[in-house]
Amino acid sequence: MLVVKNLKCEYLENPIGIDKINPRLSWQIISDKRNVKQQQFQIQVATDEEFKNIVWNMHTFSEKSIHIPYEGAPLESRMRYFYRVKVWINKEEESDWSNTCFWEMGLINTSEWKAEWISLKDQKINEDFKARAPFSCFKNFTINKDVKKAVVYVTSLGVYELYLNGKRVGEDYLTPGWTDYNYRIQYQTYEVSDLIKAKDNKLNATIGEGWYSGYLGWTKRKDTYGSKNALLLQMYIYYEDGTSEVIASDESWKEENCNILMSDIYNGEIYDAREKEEASIDSNLIIVPYPKTHLIAQENEPIRIQEEIEPLSIFKTPKGEFVLDMGQNMAGFVRFKIRGEKGQKVTLIHGEVLDKEGNFYRDNIRDAAQKVTYICSGNEEEIYEPHFTFQGFRYVKLEGFPKDIKPSNFTGVVLHSDMKPIGSFETSDKKINQLQHNILWGQKGNFIDVPTDCPQRDERLGWTGDAQIFARTACFNMNAAPFFSKWLKDLSCNQMSDGAVPFVVPDILKGTFADGIGLTTAGWGDAAVICPWTIYQCYGDENILIQQYDSMKNWINYIRNQGNDEYLWDTGLQLADWLALDNEEGSFFGATDGYLVSTAYYAYSTGIFANIAKILGKFDDYKLYNQLYASIKEAYINRFYDNEGNLTSETQTAQVISLYFDLVPEKYKERIAKRLVELIEKKNMHLDTGFLGTPYICHVLSDNGYEDVAYKLLFNTDYPSWLYQVERGATTMWEHWDSIKVDGSFWDIGMNSFNHYSYGSVGAWMYQNIGGIDMAEAGYKKSQIAPKLSEKLSYTKAALDTMYGKISVSWEIIEDKINMNVVIPHNTTSRITLPKVKNIEKIKKYIIEAYNEKRLHIDLTNGLSETYIDTDFGFEIFGDNISFEIGSGSYNFSYEYTPI
Numbered sequence: 001m002l003v004v005k006n007l008k009c010e011y012l013e014n015p016i017g018i019d020k021i022n023p024r025l026s027w028q029i030i031s032d033k034r035n036v037k038q039q040q041f042q043i044q045v046a047t048d049e050e051f052k053n054i055v056w057n058m059h060t061f062s063e064k065s066i067h068i069p070y071e072g073a074p075l076e077s078r079m080r081y082f083y084r085v086k087v088w089i090n091k092e093e094e095s096d097w098s099n100t101c102f103w104e105m106g107l108i109n110t111s112e113w114k115a116e117w118i119s120l121k122d123q124k125i126n127e128d129f130k131a132r133a134p135f136s137c138f139k140n141f142t143i144n145k146d147v148k149k150a151v152v153y154v155t156s157l158g159v160y161e162l163y164l165n166g167k168r169v170g171e172d173y174l175t176p177g178w179t180d181y182n183y184r185i186q187y188q189t190y191e192v193s194d195l196i197k198a199k200d201n202k203l204n205a206t207i208g209e210g211w212y213s214g215y216l217g218w219t220k221r222k223d224t225y226g227s228k229n230a231l232l233l234q235m236y237i238y239y240e241d242g243t244s245e246v247i248a249s250d251e252s253w254k255e256e257n258c259n260i261l262m263s264d265i266y267n268g269e270i271y272d273a274r275e276k277e278e279a280s281i282d283s284n285l286i287i288v289p290y291p292k293t294h295l296i297a298q299e300n301e302p303i304r305i306q307e308e309i310e311p312l313s314i315f316k317t318p319k320g321e322f323v324l325d326m327g328q329n330m331a332g333f334v335r336f337k338i339r340g341e342k343g344q345k346v347t348l349i350h351g352e353v354l355d356k357e358g359n360f361y362r363d364n365i366r367d368a369a370q371k372v373t374y375i376c377s378g379n380e381e382e383i384y385e386p387h388f389t390f391q392g393f394r395y396v397k398l399e400g401f402p403k404d405i406k407p408s409n410f411t412g413v414v415l416h417s418d419m420k421p422i423g424s425f426e427t428s429d430k431k432i433n434q435l436q437h438n439i440l441w442g443q444k445g446n447f448i449d450v451p452t453d454c455p456q457r458d459e460r461l462g463w464t465g466d467a468q469i470f471a472r473t474a475c476f477n478m479n480a481a482p483f484f485s486k487w488l489k490d491l492s493c494n495q496m497s498d499g500a501v502p503f504v505v506p507d508i509l510k511g512t513f514a515d516g517i518g519l520t521t522a523g524w525g526d527a528a529v530i531c532p533w534t535i536y537q538c539y540g541d542e543n544i545l546i547q548q549y550d551s552m553k554n555w556i557n558y559i560r561n562q563g564n565d566e567y568l569w570d571t572g573l574q575l576a577d578w579l580a581l582d583n584e585e586g587s588f589f590g591a592t593d594g595y596l597v598s599t600a601y602y603a604y605s606t607g608i609f610a611n612i613a614k615i616l617g618k619f620d621d622y623k624l625y626n627q628l629y630a631s632i633k634e635a636y637i638n639r640f641y642d643n644e645g646n647l648t649s650e651t652q653t654a655q656v657i658s659l660y661f662d663l664v665p666e667k668y669k670e671r672i673a674k675r676l677v678e679l680i681e682k683k684n685m686h687l688d689t690g691f692l693g694t695p696y697i698c699h700v701l702s703d704n705g706y707e708d709v710a711y712k713l714l715f716n717t718d719y720p721s722w723l724y725q726v727e728r729g730a731t732t733m734w735e736h737w738d739s740i741k742v743d744g745s746f747w748d749i750g751m752n753s754f755n756h757y758s759y760g761s762v763g764a765w766m767y768q769n770i771g772g773i774d775m776a777e778a779g780y781k782k783s784q785i786a787p788k789l790s791e792k793l794s795y796t797k798a799a800l801d802t803m804y805g806k807i808s809v810s811w812e813i814i815e816d817k818i819n820m821n822v823v824i825p826h827n828t829t830s831r832i833t834l835p836k837v838k839n840i841e842k843i844k845k846y847i848i849e850a851y852n853e854k855r856l857h858i859d860l861t862n863g864l865s866e867t868y869i870d871t872d873f874g875f876e877i878f879g880d881n882i883s884f885e886i887g888s889g890s891y892n893f894s895y896e897y898t899p900i
C-alpha cells in the first residue's frame with residue numbers, strides 16, 4: 001500500500017482566495033511499510049479536473065514533500081487550479097495519483113477592485129460608550145439566467161457580517177481580522193453559488209467599529225486607523241452560458257435599519273430587537289475615497305466558532321446576584337434563548353473569577369465593560385448572540401432575566417483563529433493534564449487573529465514578548481504557521497525606521513504611550529527573530545525566513561546601534577524578567593540585571609540570525625553576523641561574570657538564560673548549573689522566575705543533568721508553581737504566579753489577568769521531555785524521540801501531527817518493564833533514546849531479536865552486528881540510555897528499566 005494523502009496548498013485544504021503567485025504544495029505519504037523515503041515526485045496542475053489543460057507538470061528526483069512552490073505558467077486571478085501528486089519511494093515503487101485537490105486564486109492585483117468603499121454620511125453615536133453604532137446596507141439584484149458559480153470578495157474598514165438572501169455568508173467572525181490597516185487590509189473570499197436564488201436576490205451587510213476605530217488599549221484610544229467604517233464588496237456571478245456579471249458595493253446600495261446600537265471589542269454590545277428590520281429609512285450612504293492599494297487576500301485562518309460549552313450552573317452569590325458559571329475561562333461570547341416581554345432589558349456582564357467571598361468580581365477587567373445588553377422584541381422565543389465583540393470570561397452576572405432561567409438557555413461560544421489542532425499530550429497525573437488543558441485554553445483564548453496577552457481587560461494586544469515566549473508551545477498544540485506568518489508581516493510594517501520593534505503588534509501604542517520610556521525592549525523586540533525561527537523549525541517553512549529576513553536584520557542592527565559598546569545592549573528601559581518574584585513584593589520588574597538580559601537576547605538573536613543567513617545561502621551576512629555573535633558572547637562573558645566564574649546577577653533567571661543561550665564558558669557550565677540548583681534550593685525547591693526565565697528553566701535543568709529538579713518544579717503544588725494555580729481551580733494560565741494569593745486575596749487590580757499564556761510556555765518542555773518529541777531537522781524531517789521518566793508518572797501519551805504526518809510516542813511502566821510505542825512518519829527519520837535501560841546487554845539483545853523477527857525494521861546495509869556502536873545505526877550508549885537511528889514506521893520497545 002502506498003498512497004499520497006493530505007494534500008495542502010499553503011497549509012490549507014482546497015483554499016479559495018489565494019493571492020500568492022507561487023503557492024506552495026505539501027503532501028504526506030501513507031504506507032504500511034517501514035523506512036519509507038520518497039525518491040521522486042510528480043506534480044500536475046491543471047485548470048480542469050480531468051487534467052487536459054495542464055499548466056505545470058513537474059517530475060523530479062527529490063525527497064522534498066513539503067512546501068514545493070508552484071512554478072508553472074503565470075496564475076490567473078479568480079481561476080481554480082486542480083493539482084495531484086504521485087511519488088516513488090525506496091526502490092522505485094510508484095504510487096497512484098493522489099486524489100485531486102485544488103486552490104483558487106483571489107484578486108491578484110488591487111487594480112481589479114472596481115467596487116467602492118461605502119459608508120454612512122453620519123454614523124450614529126452611542127452616548128453611553130461614545131462609540132459609533134454599526135450600520136447596515138443592502139443591494140437587491142435580479143438573476144435571469146442559470147448560475148454556474150458565484151464568488152464574493154469582501155472586506156471592511158471595521159468589522160463586517162455579510163448576508164445573501166438572509167443566510168450568513170461564510171462562518172468567519174470579526175472579519176476582515178486585525179492587521180495594521182495603514183499597510184494591509186485583508187479581504188475574504190466566499191463561494192456563494194448555493195445561496196444565490198433564481199430571481200430576486202438581496203445582499204446585505206452590517207459594519208461595526210472593530211479594531212479599526214473601536215477602543216484599543218488602556219488609554220481609551222479610539223479611531224486608531226480612521227473614523228469612518230466602510231464596506232467594500234465585489235461579487236462575480238458566472239452563468240452557465242459563459243457570461244458573467246459583477247455586483248459591487250457602490251452608490252446604488254441603500255442603508256437599512258440596524259438593531260445593533262453599539263458593538264465594541266472591549267465594551268460588548270447593545271441590541272434592541274424591537275425595531276422592525278424591514279422598515280425603510282432615509283438612506284445616508286456615501287462613497288468614501290479610501291485607497292484599495294492595501295488590499296491583500298486573507299493570510300491566516302479566520303476566526304471561527306471552535307466549540308460550544310454548556311454552562312455548569314446558575315447560582316446566587318452571597319451578595320444576591322445571579323451568576324452563570326461556564327466551568328471554563330474562555331474567550332468568545334454567550335448565546336442565549338429568552339422569552340421576554342417587549343422592551344424587557346437583559347444584561348450579561350462578564351468576569352473571570354469570583355472573589356474570596358464567592359461574589360462576582362470584575363475589577364481586574366479594568367475599563368473593558370464586557371457587557372452585553374439585549375432588549376427583547378416580545379416575540380416568541382428569541383435567540384441572540386453578539387456580533388462585533390468578544391469577551392474573556394468564566395462567570396457571567398445576569399441581570400433582568402426571568403428568575404427561573406435555566407443554564408440550558410445559555411451556550412458559551414468559543415472563538416479563535418481556526419488553526420488546526422496538531423498536538424496531544426496526556427500523562428497518568430491528573431494535575432499535569434489539567435496544566436496542559438490550561439495551557440491549551442490559554443492559547444485558545446489568545447490566538448484571536450493576533451497573539452494577544454489576554455482576552456479580557458482593556459488590552460488584548462499583540463504583545464511581542466508574550467508571543468515569542470509562547471511560540472514554541474503554541475506550535476505543538478496547533479499549526480500556527482499562517483497565524484504567525486501574517487502577524488510577523490505586521491511586525492515588519494510596524495518596525496520603526498531605526499529597526500526598533502514596538503511593544504505591541506499591530507502597534508496601537510504609537511504616539512500615545514511610552515513618553516519618557518523606551519519604545520522597545522529586549523525579549524519583546526526579539527520576537528522579530530525568535531518567532532520566524534520557531535515557525536521554520538516546526539514546519540520547515542523557509543519562506544518565513546525570507547519574508548522576515550530584513551526585519552530580523554534591522555532589529556539586530558538597531559541593538560548594535562544602542563549605547564557606546566556595539567557588543568553590549570546596556571541602555572534604555574528593559575522590562576527584562578517581567579513579573580519575576582525575586583524582587584520586592586508587588587514589583588513588576590524582576591531582580592535580574594536588565595542589561596544582562598538585553599545583552600543575552602542580543603547574542604541569542606544574532607546567533608539565530610547568523611544561522612538563518614547560512615540556511616538562505618547569504619554567506620556575507622553569515623560571516624558578518626557570526627562574527628558579531630562571537631563578539632557579543634565575549635563581551636557578555638567579560639561584563640557579566642566575576643573572576644571566579646560566577647554571574648554577577650545572582651538570580652535563577654540569570655543562570656537560566658546564560659545556559660540556555662549558550663553564554664557560559666565551557667569550564668563554568670557545571671558551576672552555573674549547580675548555582676541554579678542552589679538558588680532553587682534557597683527558595684525551598686521553588687522557582688522565582690518571570691516571563692523570560694520561566695520558559696527555559698526546566699530545559700536548562702534537564703539539559704544539565706538535573707532532570708529530577710525540573711520534575712520537582714513541575715510537580716510542586718504550593719506557591720509559586722504551575723500546579724499551585726491548578727490546585728486553586730484555574731482553567732487557564734494566570735498572569736502572575738500569585739494572581740490569587742495564598743490568603744485568597746488578589747494581585748493588584750491594575751494588572752491581573754487569569755488568561756495569560758506566558759507561563760504556559762512550559763508546555764514545550766512537557767512535549768519535548770515528558771512526551772519526548774522534539775525536532776532534530778527543520779519541519780521534523782528528522783525527529784528526536786527521548787522521553788525522560790519520572791517516578792511520579794506511570795504513563796504518557798504524546799502525539800504531534802507534523803507536516804510529514806503524525807509522530808506519536810506513548811510509554812508506560814508496567815511493573816519492572818517499560819513498554820514504549822513510537823510512530824515515525826514516512827519520509828522522515830528519527831533518533832530515538834530509550835531511557836533507564838536496566839541492562840544494556842539485554843536491550844542490545846532485545847533490539848537484535850526484534851530486528852531479526854522483523855518487529856523492528858531498520859535499514860541497515862550491513863545488518864546489525866554485535867559491535868554496533870558507531871555503525872550506520874548510530875548507536876550510542878550513555879549512562880543507562882541507549883540511542884540509535886530509526887526510519888519511518890511503527891515500533892514497539894519493551895524492556896526492563898532501572899527504577900528512578
Ligand code: BGC
Nearest residue numbers: 453454459463465466575751
Ligand atoms: C501585558 C503583558 C506585557 C506587559 C509588558 C502587560 O500589560 O499584559 O503581558 O508583556 O504589559 O509591559
